[in-house]
Amino acid sequence: MKNPSGKGSTIQSLLEQAHKDFRNVGEGEVATYIPELSKANPDHFGICVATVEGEIFEVGDCDQEFTMQSISKILVYALALSLHGEKEVSLHVGVEPSGDAFNSIQLDKKNRAFNPMVNAGAITTTAFVHGATFESRWAKILDTLSAAAGRTLRMDEKVYQSESRTGHRNRALTWLVTNFNQIEATNNLETLELYFMQCSILVTARDLAVMGATLANMGTNPFTGKNVFDVQCIQATLSVMFTCGMYDFAGEWAFRVGIPAKSGVSGGILGVVNRQIGIGTFSPRIDEKGNSSRGIRVFQYLSEELGLHTFNFMNHGSSFLTGLSGVESSVPQR
Ligand code: DON
Numbered sequence: 001m002k003n004p005s006g007k008g009s010t011i012q013s014l015l016e017q018a019h020k021d022f023r024n025v026g027e028g029e030v031a032t033y034i035p036e037l038s039k040a041n042p043d044h045f046g047i048c049v050a051t052v053e054g055e056i057f058e059v060g061d062c063d064q065e066f067t068m069q070s071i072s073k074i075l076v077y078a079l080a081l082s083l084h085g086e087k088e089v090s091l092h093v094g095v096e097p098s099g100d101a102f103n104s105i106q107l108d109k110k111n112r113a114f115n116p117m118v119n120a121g122a123i124t125t126t127a128f129v130h131g132a133t134f135e136s137r138w139a140k141i142l143d144t145l146s147a148a149a150g151r152t153l154r155m156d157e158k159v160y161q162s163e164s165r166t167g168h169r170n171r172a173l174t175w176l177v178t179n180f181n182q183i184e185a186t187n188n189l190e191t192l193e194l195y196f197m198q199c200s201i202l203v204t205a206r207d208l209a210v211m212g213a214t215l216a217n218m219g220t221n222p223f224t225g226k227n228v229f230d231v232q233c234i235q236a237t238l239s240v241m242f243t244c245g246m247y248d249f250a251g252e253w254a255f256r257v258g259i260p261a262k263s264g265v266s267g268g269i270l271g272v273v274n275r276q277i278g279i280g281t282f283s284p285r286i287d288e289k290g291n292s293s294r295g296i297r298v299f300q301y302l303s304e305e306l307g308l309h310t311f312n313f314m315n316h317g318s319s320f321l322t323g324l325s326g327v328e329s330s331v332p333q334r
Helices: 009-022 035-039 071-084 086-090 119-126 134-149 157-166 168-179 188-199 205-216 231-244 247-256 293-306 324-330
Strands: 046-051 056-060 261-263 268-273 277-282
Touching: 009 046, 009 056, 009 293, 035 157, 046 205, 056 205, 071 086, 071 119, 071 134, 071 188, 071 205, 071 231, 071 261, 071 268, 086 231, 119 168, 119 188, 134 188, 134 205, 157 188, 168 188, 205 231, 205 268, 205 277, 231 247, 247 293, 268 293, 277 293
Parallel strands: none
Antiparallel strands: 046 056, 046 277, 261 268, 268 277
């Protein structure tokens, strides 16, 4: 899967430069509110770009596994939309940025979670993954995320147990959305366990980039050719990433970076440049909003250097990056 043609040396050298420039950024702390996450090595740092044409560029710790945490929310949202359609899902969870933290205990005027990225909305989204048994529901989630990554993923049992033991706020949120009939009362605690489990799926920065490329490629994994998500759900999924993916940093992110993205408290960020690339970064030092400090810098740097902001004049929304012979001349002059 590695850069087969040697094209795109610009991307590779930008990744190396970003790694060099930001590897000593010491801001942010490893998450500790899920006890098992506090064991992460704060120095891990990996950056990966995967193109819709099936090329990979990477630097640093791109083989290091970590749990997806909130990044799983966006993929399970795409799964829920693929299974049930936007109309049905929107009856139970909104698409409005809340300006609140990820674990906010707030519902909108229709008594729905504000969006599928805050925990209340993510638990509601997971409830859309139906099945005759708990195991079959879990298989649907794990198989879908594996297909998006192009390899068989597994869950970190210790992180799952750690969150399940301590996640009382998420338990409260589950009962809150149950109270307003947004999720079924009969299996709501199973749904919560599935949510904890999806957050504990192990991925690498490379997996995040490939998952991003799958979304960028209209739901089809460009490396395996497997269709993972319904093409109809991509617009909605990327919109929610753009407006809500970085929580109460979403406005600043849209302004400065302009790439639909989703972060997780274990330090990953998954970004999607529509029709072009997926970007995965991993560095466990997170800021007070739950976003990776080095990851934010990497995204801002790549966005500026490659003109990846959705509204940048260089970004045609079609493949200027993947017509890689032209990449050098497409890089904005600074
Ligand atoms: O629900 C939780 O608290 C975690 N499993 C996920 C939180 C998370 O990753 C928030 N994102 N930055």
